[in-house]
Amino acid sequence: KETDSSSTTIDGYQLVAKILKSLGIDAAFGVLGIPVTKLGICCQQEKVRFISTRHELPASYAAGAFGYLEGKPGVCITVSGPGCLHALAGLASATVNCFPMILLSGAAENSQIDRGAFQECDQLRAAVPHAKQVFRVDDITDSARFLCRAFHVARSGRPGGVYIEFPSNVLHQKLEREKVEELLSFSKEFISSPRNMPVPTATVVQQTVQFLRNAERPLVVIGKGANYARAEEELAGFINTLKIPFLATPMGKGCIPDSHPQSAAAARSLVLKEADVVLLVGARLNWILHYGKPPRWSNQCKFIQLDICEEEFYRNTNIALAVFGDIQESVRLLHNAVKLEPFEVPVDWRNKVRQKCDENTKKLESRLQESKMPLDFHCALNAMRQVIASLPHPKPILVSEGANTMDFGRLILPVEEPRSRLDAGTWGTMGVGMGYAIASAVSNPGRSVIALEGDSAFGFSGMEIETIIRYNLPILTVVFNNNGIYGGTEKSADPADPAPTCFVPNAHYEKIAEAFGGLSYWIETAEQLGKALREALASKKPALLNVIIDPAAGTESGSLTSHN
Numbered sequence: 001k002e003t004d005s006s007s008t009t010i011d012g013y014q015l016v017a018k019i020l021k022s023l024g025i026d027a028a029f030g031v032l033g034i035p036v037t038k039l040g041i042c043c044q045q046e047k048v049r050f051i052s053t054r055h056e057l058p059a060s061y062a063a064g065a066f067g068y069l070e071g072k073p074g075v076c077i078t079v080s081g082p083g084c085l086h087a088l089a090g091l092a093s094a095t096v097n098c099f100p101m102i103l104l105s106g107a108a109e110n111s112q113i114d115r116g117a118f119q120e121c122d123q124l125r126a127a128v129p130h131a132k133q134v135f136r137v138d139d140i141t142d143s144a145r146f147l148c149r150a151f152h153v154a155r156s157g158r159p160g161g162v163y164i165e166f167p168s169n170v171l172h173q174k175l176e177r178e179k180v181e182e183l184l185s186f187s188k189e190f191i192s193s194p195r196n197m198p199v200p201t202a203t204v205v206q207q208t209v210q211f212l213r214n215a216e217r218p219l220v221v222i223g224k225g226a227n228y229a230r231a232e233e234e235l236a237g238f239i240n241t242l243k244i245p246f247l248a249t250p251m252g253k254g255c256i257p258d259s260h261p262q263s264a265a266a267a268r269s270l271v272l273k274e275a276d277v278v279l280l281v282g283a284r285l286n287w288i289l290h291y292g293k294p295p296r297w298s299n300q301c302k303f304i305q306l307d308i309c310e311e312e313f314y315r316n317t318n319i320a321l322a323v324f325g326d327i328q329e330s331v332r333l334l335h336n337a338v339k340l341e342p343f344e345v346p347v348d349w350r351n352k353v354r355q356k357c358d359e360n361t362k363k364l365e366s367r368l369q370e371s372k373m374p375l376d377f378h379c380a381l382n383a384m385r386q387v388i389a390s391l392p393h394p395k396p397i398l399v400s401e402g403a404n405t406m407d408f409g410r411l412i413l414p415v416e417e418p419r420s421r422l423d424a425g426t427w428g429t430m431g432v433g434m435g436y437a438i439a440s441a442v443s444n445p446g447r448s449v450i451a452l453e454g455d456s457a458f459g460f461s462g463m464e465i466e467t468i469i470r471y472n473l474p475i476l477t478v479v480f481n482n483n484g485i486y487g488g489t490e491k492s493a494d495p496a497d498p499a500p501t502c503f504v505p506n507a508h509y510e511k512i513a514e515a516f517g518g519l520s521y522w523i524e525t526a527e528q529l530g531k532a533l534r535e536a537l538a539s540k541k542p543a544l545l546n547v548i549i550d551p552a553a554g555t556e557s558g559s560l561t562s563h564n
């Protein structure tokens with residue numbers, strides 16, 4: 001074997017794995033095959049944990065989520081041609097969600113291009129629209145230079161996906177061992193140089209504070225950018241001083257706990273409609289925030305946007321003030337400026353928000369107390385909520401997707417820690433859940449992960465249950481099984497076929513876990529759900545809980561009915 005340490009040369013596989021390790025990459029996700037098989041093995045030799053999934057799609061989603069959770073690029077490794085194309089969805093998704101990620105693919109060699117070579121494909125051009133930058137490494141001695149660039153571009157400015165490919169002949173190239181040290185010293189020097197994060201000028205800081213001081217009904221909106229920037233301490237300090245109501249976006253949740261007294265989560269419609277000054281912290285005014293426009297927002301509302309991407313400002317609506325900077329440091333500066341002359345936001349506004357929250361919370365609580373058979377979303381989620389509430393901190397990471405499952409889950413299951421809730425994200429992508437759950441478990445050793453999946457969402461990557469069990473990841477996959485997309489009640493217009501949104505009714509998804517030796521549960525009642533959750537969490541073993549939900553309980557498109 002060429003991996004023999006007495007050999008005077010090493011090859012491209014070994015070199016790439018060594019460079020990845022020198023960049024601080026501790027895990028990679030992918031599917032092995034020609035020409036990258038040996039790369040997975042070399043990764044293991046270099047102590048880069050290699051998570052080998054059953055399809056490139058979940059591997060690519062895992063790499064993006066891993067980048068988000070770790071604050072540095074997550075890596076997905078694919079074979080040439082089809083394998084690479086399968087992973088482009090994850091690359092695109094990472095770029096759209098602002099997750100740092102590197103898709104590293106094998107490729108057919110130059111001399112074989114246009115010959116109809118094995119898995120030949122113009123991958124580079126396919127990747128261009130979905131990546132911040134693409135690289136092709138044509139000589140092994142360029143590996144360190146290009147991998148450092150890929151790493152740098154993925155994490156810098158607004159984070160996103162970068163594509164890099166290694167033709168098979170380059171992976172087979174040999175290099176003298178002395179040269180290896182030289183290349184590694186390049187990547188080690190790169191990674192150890194300090195990063196400069198942008199901060200707003202003193203004037204902009206002053207202006208921001210002035211806006212907030214003069215506001216009658218101010219609001220902070222916390223997006224997933226704040227979670228990514230690890231700004232939880234700075235934001236908590238800022239919010240506590242000002243007592244300013246805040247609203248988190250679906251993945252901005254947890255940066256400040258949902259249970260915080262200033263959380264306006266239960267008064268979302270009210271605060272959107274009535275806020276007069278809004279500080280956006282790492283959140284875009286896209287569809288998730290109704291484009292910042294009436295009727296959901298007041299047309300008098302002044303937006304102050306804090307973001308690391310200057311190009312993002314003025315999209316969809318004019319903003320009163322652009323605060324260009326990294327969230328962590330910028331919020332610290334804002335808080336310092338407030339502390340010089342402290343103030344609190346008007347008490348009438350705080351009381352109004354609190355009152356509305358109490359009212360809505362009460363309504364939801366009484367709805368949650370209704371017991372239904374078969375289970376509906378509220379009943380099932382209430383059982384889960386009770387178990388989660390009884391657990392010590394840190395709570396399990398929650399991954400959630402599926403239309404109704406995700407919408408109701410977001411309302412009912414509180415998030416108490418930063419970077420602890422991942423969902424369909426900016427694209428509203430169904431099928432990310434199993435990859436995200438795997439990334440969450442790998443990034444948080446010892447901590448449980450709950451993957452709450454609609455039956456349709458689960459189906460995209462259900463085979464990853466085998467991956468989860470093979471790596472013994474403490475992931476509880478909870479399938480809310482209502483027999484179809486949105487629900488299994490649609491009538492078919494073709495007597496020969498089922499309706500296109502309906503699945504096999506009462507399917508035994510739990511048998512998938514059973515097939516590979518995981519824990520499996522068929523669940524029809526709230527008591528069974530609570531018991532199974534507690535048991536599976538205590539065991540720290542992979543489990544699949546198949547929860548039978550009333551097929552008529554959901555609504556079409558979940559909370560997005562007007563889009564369909």
Ligand code: ADP
Pocket residue numbers: 096097098158159222223224225226228229249250251252281282283284285286288306307308309312325326327328425426
């Ligand atoms: P959400 O879906 O939660 O609203 P978005 O993905 O729309 O979140 O927005 C996240 C924003 O955070 C992006 O505009 C991105 O440029 C920004 N961002 C990411 N990292 C940082 C950072 N370190 N500092 C400031 N802004 C950041």
Ligand code: MG
Pocket residue numbers: 454455456480481482483484485486487488
């Ligand atoms: Mg369903």
